[in-house]
Amino acid sequence: MASDRPAAASAVRKGDELDWATIGRWLRGEVPELSGPLNVLQFPHGRANLTYLIEIGGTRLVLRRPPFGKIAPGAHDMGREFKVLSRLWRSYDRAPRAYAFTDDHSIAGADCFVMEYRDGAVIRDVLPDELRGQPDLGRRLMFGVVDAMADLHLVDPDECDLGDLGRPEGFVARQVSGWARRWELSAPEGGTAAEAMAQVGERLAATLPATQSDGIVHNDLKIDNCQYDLGDPDRVKSVFDWDMATLGDPLVDLGTLLNYVPDASDPPELQGAVRYPPELELPSRDEVAARYAERTGTDVGGVTWYLAFAKWKTATVYQQLANRALAGDSRNEHNAELSGIVPALARVADALLDELP
Template sequence: MEARTGAGMSGQGDPAAANSGTTPVREGYAIDEAALAAWLSDNVEGYAGPLTIEQFKGGQSNPTYKLITPGASYVLRKKPTGQLLKGAHAVEREARVLSALHGTGFPVARVYGMCTDDSVIGTWFFVMEMVEGRIFWDATVPGVSNAERAALFDAMNATIARLHSVDYQAAGLGDYGKPGNYFARQVNRWSQQYFADEAAGRDPNMNRLIDWLQANLPQDDDTASVIHGDFRIDNMIFHPSEPRVLAVLDWELSTLGHPGADFAYHAMMYRMPPHIVAGLYGADIAGLGIPDEAAYLAAYCRRTGRDAMPGYDYYMAFNFFRLAAIFHGIKGRVASGTAASAQAARRVEVLPELMEIAWQQAVRAGA
């Protein structure tokens, strides 16, 4: 199921129903089957038609298709049609990081080929293997035993620790991003976006959080690794019957960055109320067999050779700030009439609470 993509963090509705599985190719998304089949024959080892194409429900940012043949199924990810923002929808970056990480043995889908010829199906695309397994949409992982739930969390922990331990230079990813000054650059970027969006207004918690983040940049800001950018439980495919990660999905936000920031984004689930986005805050994690936040952090530190993570609460405050800045941008689009969905309205409704929680992370870190 390597293709349930682009859903974002969800705290409302039924994301599994909305984003799992396939449908017939939707109107406006059709691709030239004959041209694609010819390209597959020339570029994908072992390909043999006839070819049937379906479209995954998820993957709205980069349209994603299931390619079905008698002997195998594949996944195709393509740029959308039309005028695109520079640097957006960079399927070639996804293909590159997937190929590099697959070469290290990290659990990702194998990429079979990348096409940069617009004449084939209209836009650039790549084809990768179809990984079958389980996707868990709820961080409390209902429907499994406590022992398996604990093992699933340990598998996630081991996987993100393994990612941050990849030698990105040896993997050919030395120019995949800008290593160093990660927090300085990110805080500046999201602060500028927040202040530029006057239609969304201002919030005192956000204002003082920005000041605090800028005044307390971590001393280890030059630390760098490959980071995923959106590492969470529903971006992983687990083995059908074992607590083992078969593939990490959705690499659109990946780059070279600070591993502590990436881990803290993942661990936000412990401090996140589920009505804002999917989270564990308020859940009986001990009763569910889920390790507590301190134990989960300690396991990651042990696996990555750290004695501790002194900047952890800063990293957490930064991630809540970043999410609040994203929601603030949604509020601006709602105010200007360019975002009218029910999900956008819910983001605006919870924004003051999210900004308060974000500031509380800074208080926890000593603000």
């Protein structure tokens, strides 16, 4: 790989190797203009899907495939992600363009797709040097995510041939029932966490909010699924991880983002659970919700339910990732620790539901 490789990419983790010769032949067949030797690096920061940087000659592409091992029903849907990214880029410039998809598992061991590579920075626990010293940086970065979310929700799905991406009617109810089933499949036997999670699921189902509008829902839009141009911290350049995208209630996305905004009221187990550079001063959850309301005209007065749902859903995802790590299906050593956060997330979700009128 060239010496100017992206700072976020590194050597492929042991155990995450694929059949690169076969992948190279497939890619050259799908994108005939590609020529030259194939080199591969990996973007190692994601907790689930495997993402690789592929260079053929002077062309860089990104390959995505699900993690190894048992996959939860409906999760890591590469076909869905390809469908979204092969169409959405026409109406939403923050969506990278996808070029090729295959469900032939002899190529990469699972469904996979290839999309364009974009250069830029993803903000995690270390701030890029180029952004240091920028005034009010935390607020600018976070409001950039809010604006990217608002612009997505204002896209007409039919204009980019995504009107069949999902069934908006009954979306929120299906989200609750679907994640309840995922929890049942991943829950540890016995213990207070299992009881608390089941109780929160029942309370969410009994207090479903009325949907104000429908739109394209990303389903995991947060700051480290976004990319910035280092010269423009006010605007998100790219949004990644579209494998759960669908049509439905956009406030589900807002609840997800609020879940990832740190708050002093969070219990100790949740402090630091989301990675941000420590020097960033971020806006409050109320400020994030107000920015979204200003950009979209949406009434966010009932967003507490959506935040509670996001906490509960995140707890389920953490348990799934912990189970994969304990089963030896994940090479991310930190995932095994995530089950310890589940009880705190369940308690916070339950307390948020107490605030509903």
